[in-house]
Amino acid sequence: MIRTILLLVSLFALGGCDWMPGKPNPDSKWREASETSDFAILYRQNCLGCHGIGQVVSGSIAMDNPTYLSVVPREVLLNVISNGVPSTAMPGFSAAVGGTLTGEQIEILTNGILAKKPAAQPSPLPPYAADPGDPARGATVFAASCASCHGNTGDGGEKAGSVINPAYLDLVSNQYLRTVVIAGRPDLGCPDFTARTPGKPLSNEEVADVTAWLISNRRNEFGKPHAPAQPPLP
Ligand code: HEC
Ligand code: HEC
Numbered sequence: 001m002i003r004t005i006l007l008l009v010s011l012f013a014l015g016g017c018d019w020m021p022g023k024p025n026p027d028s029k030w031r032e033a034s035e036t037s038d039f040a041i042l043y044r045q046n047c048l049g050c051h052g053i054g055q056v057v058s059g060s061i062a063m064d065n066p067t068y069l070s071v072v073p074r075e076v077l078l079n080v081i082s083n084g085v086p087s088t089a090m091p092g093f094s095a096a097v098g099g100t101l102t103g104e105q106i107e108i109l110t111n112g113i114l115a116k117k118p119a120a121q122p123s124p125l126p127p128y129a130a131d132p133g134d135p136a137r138g139a140t141v142f143a144a145s146c147a148s149c150h151g152n153t154g155d156g157g158e159k160a161g162s163v164i165n166p167a168y169l170d171l172v173s174n175q176y177l178r179t180v181v182i183a184g185r186p187d188l189g190c191p192d193f194t195a196r197t198p199g200k201p202l203s204n205e206e207v208a209d210v211t212a213w214l215i216s217n218r219r220n221e222f223g224k225p226h227a228p229a230q231p232p233l234p
Pocket of ligand 1: 061142145148160161162177180181190191196
């Protein structure tokens, strides 16, 4: 009897818990963030809550938006992921700014995002970055290309919400507004620059002008338009 018990105990000890239900899967074991080199895991752990991808929709632009990937330069991706965007919710991920990702992981994210760039791209493509144009002309562009969804004043229509809400405009940079003017939010139903008026893509000038019009709706804490930049003192 004692021998049987001892045998059973030793078998149990030798076998460990491997046969038991609930055995942890080695793939789901907790790892130091710096150990992960898998794009999908890095994206899910660090980006997906704010930037959708595939079937997932999130608050900010999806990182597989085809028009976005057609215009965004690789250096911009590397720089934004490393350093974030000041005064917005976009955090920097490099150790230099207190983030948790290594330079190699930031490369993996950048390459993984760019791997989804479509082979066929709209042509001609507006440049990713440019100075804002003329807000008065931008109002006309808005009326023709955006008001059908966002309402005549931009304050929301039947198909889409406000794009001039000061709380919204406070959350995003001028470049992000330009980015959305170019790439849209197809995941939410906002078409890109080619598809707002079918068959008539926005020209580079129209992209810059409507971006300027969006920016001109920013308000300070007293609800007043931001003062235009002061000319330099003589
Ligand atoms: C076919 C309808 C439609 C048209 C046309 C349209 N939008 Fe949108 N837009 C949407 C929808 C839907 C959203 C998602 C949010 C919402 O429902 O308000 C959106 C969101 C946005 C956002 C916020 C995106 C973000 O990630 O913060 C901006 C900025 C915007 N649109 C600008 C524009 C501009 C500028 C134009 C014209 C050049 C335009 N939209 C034309 C439907 C449209
Ligand atoms: C807490 C939310 C949050 C997280 C997490 C986050 N982002 Fe962002 N991201 C934002 C916001 C908000 C913006 C818009 C910033 C602006 O206004 O310019 C942004 C902007 C960006 C842009 C620039 C878009 C443009 O205008 O060209 C890129 C690229 C980007 N994020 C990539 C990433 C990647 C990759 C990750 C994961 C490593 C990530 N973000 C994690 C919120 C987030």
